[in-house]
Amino acid sequence: VTAAHAEPPTPRCTRLPSTRASMFAKEQAPFTCAASFFMTLQPILVSLSKNGRGGFDYSMPASTLLSEGLKLGISGTLLASACFQKPIKILHEESFTEFVSYMVPGVIYFLNNNMIFLILQAVDPTTFQLLSQLKTIFTGLLFRVFLNRRLSYVQWLALVTLACGTAVSQIPTVAPKGSRRAELASQALAGVGLSVLSSFLSACGGIYNERLLKARPSASIHWQNVQMYVWGVIFNGAGAYLKDGDVMRSKGVLWGFTPAAWTVVVCNALNGLAISAVLKYADNIARVYAHAIAMMLTMTISVQLFEAPVTPQLVIAVLLVATSTLQYNLPSDVVSSPDEQSSLLRAEARYEAEERGESADECVTPANRVRPSS
Incomplete structure (x- = not known):
């Protein structure tokens, strides 16, 4: 089976993964x-x-x-x-x-x-x-x-x-006794x-x-x-x-x-x-x-x-x-402060950038410092 259109290219900086479970989101x-x-x-x-x-x-x-x-x-x-x-x-x-x-x-x-x-x-x-x-x-x-x-x-x-x-x-x-x-x-x-x-x-x-x-x-x-x-x-x-x-x-x-x-x-x-x-x-x-x-x-x-x-x-x-x-x-805003959330997201961005061999600054932007909704 062939495609009508090729898969879109993977973006250089992928969206940060959510640090919270999403099992209760309407999609999951x-x-x-x-x-x-x-x-x-x-x-x-x-x-x-x-x-x-x-x-x-x-x-x-x-x-x-x-x-x-x-x-x-x-x-x-x-x-x-x-x-x-x-x-x-x-x-x-x-x-x-x-x-x-x-x-x-x-x-x-x-x-x-x-x-x-x-x-x-x-x-x-x-x-x-x-x-x-x-x-x-x-x-x-x-x-x-x-x-x-x-x-x-x-x-x-x-x-x-x-x-x-x-x-x-x-x-x-009842706990087992004797031979058991x-x-x-x-x-x-x-x-x-x-x-x-x-x-x-x-x-x-x-x-x-x-x-x-x-x-x-x-x-x-x-x-x-x-x-x-x-x-x-x-x-x-x-x-x-x-x-x-x-x-x-x-x-x-x-x-x-x-x-x-x-x-x-x-x-x-x-x-x-x-x-x-x-x-x-x-x-x-x-x-x-x-x-x-x-x-x-x-x-x-x-x-x-x-x-x-x-x-x-x-x-x-x-x-x-x-x-x-x-x-x-x-x-996340219930269990951590905004500073802690921002610090965690920056750490995740740096880790992912290092895995891809990129500069951490390429992925840490004001847009993605906000935790994704999913």
Whole structure:
């Protein structure tokens, strides 16, 4: 597909990135809310798709493969529709390199998804959820290192509060005793190590994916998604074949799929598309908050749907997450003085100018000393 008009040249001095999250802005809020909605539905639908013995009659790797295929089909359809409405540029001189780059997050997500099974063999789900909150801190660190985005002290405090809130929600009401405690102690070392690695991989995958999606702001998100999900289909197809290949050959790929199982496939596909939009138009911090909010909503819904008890941990966790979300999104003029804002913006401008090999004075002007609105 060729372009009717070439992409506009990148300006010498790019607009300064916002130092505040924009997940509640009118442009980004729909994607963040959609991601939270599908993240909330995901564990509930998975629970409803279980059989009477608490297991699954269908292949979980096949379910993941079908979700990747559905995401690829939806993205391809939207891309074709966009091309028919208005010619857009897709291919360029570095198209092959760009396509290969999308293999990296594909490999990371594939390894991480399979590692979770090993973790849950070593530790109980509560311990896994507690350790998984390390991804919040890893995301904040990688957000700064790889995306050159600065977080204020208030934002860092908000991230710590978020991690505490999600961790509190997983504290058991009754501590394990006797043999159960001994079992957890014997498995702790391997489980903790794998959980830390899983959290780091999850943060790396999200950060790398965001960097790819934002590398060409004018590129169609549908084309970027197509490249991502091609690799997803390849890796998940190989994983499904290796794990359940014999059963698939004898019974077929769709064996055991009930209407409830298909809702899981559709929900996972829509959730992936929503997260991609969050990374493209907001950032990874918004994804972290969407996941935390969804976690709280899932627990709240479980109280009614599965008759789960309302615990003090749940109430405290909801309050902490809500406080953290509001704290992170406070306007900059509330948490810093004008002089501090100006100093931060000048520092960001100098840093970006040095990265491009330019003079800092070229980018620090009265027009861009004012914080961008997005």
